[in-house]
Amino acid sequence: MALASKSSPRVELARAKVNLALHITGQQPDGYHLLDSLVVFPQIGDRLAIEAAGELDLQVEGPFARDLTGPVEENLILKAVRSFAEKAGIYVPQVRLTLTKRLPVASGIGGGSSDAATTLRLLEDFTGTYLAEEELHALALTLGADVPVCLFPEPQIMRGIGGDLSAGPDLPPCGIVLVNPRVGVSTPEVFKSMEQRDNAPMDLMPEKFETLASLVAYLASCRNDLQDPAKALCPEIGQVLSELEADTRIDLARMSGSGATCFGLCELNAAMDVERALRSSHPDWWIASGPLS
Numbered sequence: 001m002a003l004a005s006k007s008s009p010r011v012e013l014a015r016a017k018v019n020l021a022l023h024i025t026g027q028q029p030d031g032y033h034l035l036d037s038l039v040v041f042p043q044i045g046d047r048l049a050i051e052a053a054g055e056l057d058l059q060v061e062g063p064f065a066r067d068l069t070g071p072v073e074e075n076l077i078l079k080a081v082r083s084f085a086e087k088a089g090i091y092v093p094q095v096r097l098t099l100t101k102r103l104p105v106a107s108g109i110g111g112g113s114s115d116a117a118t119t120l121r122l123l124e125d126f127t128g129t130y131l132a133e134e135e136l137h138a139l140a141l142t143l144g145a146d147v148p149v150c151l152f153p154e155p156q157i158m159r160g161i162g163g164d165l166s167a168g169p170d171l172p173p174c175g176i177v178l179v180n181p182r183v184g185v186s187t188p189e190v191f192k193s194m195e196q197r198d199n200a201p202m203d204l205m206p207e208k209f210e211t212l213a214s215l216v217a218y219l220a221s222c223r224n225d226l227q228d229p230a231k232a233l234c235p236e237i238g239q240v241l242s243e244l245e246a247d248t249r250i251d252l253a254r255m256s257g258s259g260a261t262c263f264g265l266c267e268l269n270a271a272m273d274v275e276r277a278l279r280s281s282h283p284d285w286w287i288a289s290g291p292l293s
């Protein structure tokens, strides 16, 4: 956590959440799906700053600010603040949160969930009020299925409807390129259009992947079960995946979450070159690259 003097804002990177593999293994009676997923948090994300103010306030700026179209009161960040205060038994903190929205909205990389989780962490530090881990986790789950995993931006295995978490493997140094064709896909619709919901879980995973090659070999035995239904609803996803697969520097290409963002894994020093090449051929796509962890 970045430290700052009392008057200057504390700033945190709300990292994108990428599902390197996402198996759908069942469905609960309430409609929610059971997952088995390897989740990682690359060094790519929204910027969130917190500072003292006269009242609770949320400012949104950055390239995707305009895509947050709902009333500001319904933003998950403000819901997180109010829920935190209620749970912690404190007054709603008088803070200004400034979100620089750099990740595309509703794009399968958990931007909103990561913003909410980062808000909870920033609030703990700002107020000096720390909830027990289980309380914080339960609070995060009330904000969304993907919020708990974003509290710990390191490799994790996600099961249940998203709230059953365990430590993921150590990852090798490598790069990731994220690509979104700037088309939105509805998560509930993707889940609804799945043909099979009782798929096999991921194979047993080692505690550590020493090399990119071993990580890619393992991931090749996995899938994203939402990829085909999302591709059917949004053919641009297929185009993104074809472009990533055609680049010889990319060792594995797959969709994250319910899409439409896809990722390519590559050597660390190749990531920026791949990003540059894709940008020149597809100036209309959102593309970002960085270290995988």
Ligand code: C5P
Pocket: 031, 032, 033, 034, 035, 144, 145, 146, 160, 161, 162, 187, 188, 189, 191
């Ligand atoms: O919890 P969250 O708001 O992120 O979920 C968005 C939608 O995704 C849900 O309304 C549901 O349709 C679908 N979903 C699901 N099973 C999960 C997580 C999400 O069916 N485990």
